[in-house]
Amino acid sequence: MYFMDAVRLLMRRWYVALIGLVLIAGGATYAATSVPTQYQASGEMLFLLPPASTGPTTPSNPYINLVPGLTTTASLIATEAMTKDVSAELVKRGFTSEYSVALVPATGPLLTISTTDTDPHKAVKMRDEVMQWLRDRLDKRQKAVSVPASQFIYTEDTNVGKGPEVLPGNKIRAMAGVGGAGMILTLLAAFVLDRLLSRRRKVADLKLASVEDGDEDGKQSAPTRKNGTAAKSATPAKTRLPAKARGRANGRPNVNGTQNANGRPAANGSQNGKPTEAANPTEHGENARVKSTRRGT
Secondary structure (H helix, E strand, O other): OOHHHHHHHHHHOHHHHHHHHHHHHHHHHHHHHHOOOEEEEEEEEEEEOOHHHHOOOOOOOOOOOOOHHHHHHHHHHHHHHOOHHHHHHHHHOOOOOEEEEEEOOOOOOEEEEEEEEOOHHHHHHHHHHHHHHHHHHHHHHHHHOOOOHHHOOEEEEEOOOOOOEEEOHHHHHHHHHHHHHHHHHHHHHHHHHHHHHHHHHHHHHHHHHHHHHHHHHHHHHOOEOOOOOEOOOOOOOOOOOOHHHHHHHOOOOOOOOOOOOOOOOOOOOOEOOEOOOOOOHHHHHHHHHHHHHHHHO
16 A cells, blocks of 8 residues: 555545544653653763873873873773673662763763663762762772872763753653554554445445346336336236137036047047947937848848
8 A cells, every 4th residue: 555545545534534643642642641751860981190190290281191091991990880790789779770881982081971760869869879989990990900199090070960851762752652553553444444334335336236127127027108007918818718618628528529628538429529329229220220221222
């Protein structure tokens, strides 16, 4: 389905699109109010060498004297801070907010620290605790190898905000998810409803067409007069036969003794339309005498 097909479908089923938009608006509002607001507290730490690191008689600017060793040290401390052991240690102390420590690329020995929490005060406390842990760990590492005071690395905090910042990302993602899912479901509902209604319309049209065809066939088989009344059938009506003819037709004996329809002789003894000899014995004797007289002559 192309974009214009989807637009035409939503325009054709506009009521489904309207219901979908109302539900999407309600879902987005609920997501905006129910998803908790995230707060972020951040800060940066720069690793520096003392000015006397270049000699007591030739002090240097610590911001210029950014030797590669400082970057390496900052990277080691940041990696250790992100281990599970350190995270578990902070949780035992009561700091449960999420945090991250990373080396800022292409800037030298600069670490960025950020913490997030739904409670703004917890986010700030977590940031301060992580930064303090980084200082303590740096001092511990240097004391473990007896670094001289003139080469002892220290940190400087920069870009540390007094309060946290609001992160609207979670709310925006939740609202975008509700909107996207709502649009897909609305389009799917409109598509399914359109198919069902189209199929139902086709079935109704087929039924109506069959009924109309039946009416046309009935009109053609029964012609009408000019005034609209039905004309009489052209088939001639059956003529009622007389009693004698009905007797011959149904195979019953007739009064005059002719042959029945089934070929049997009638009651008077005639067969095939020719009279038979009389059943009376007197007439039969007279006929015999006449015949003998004719023979004698």
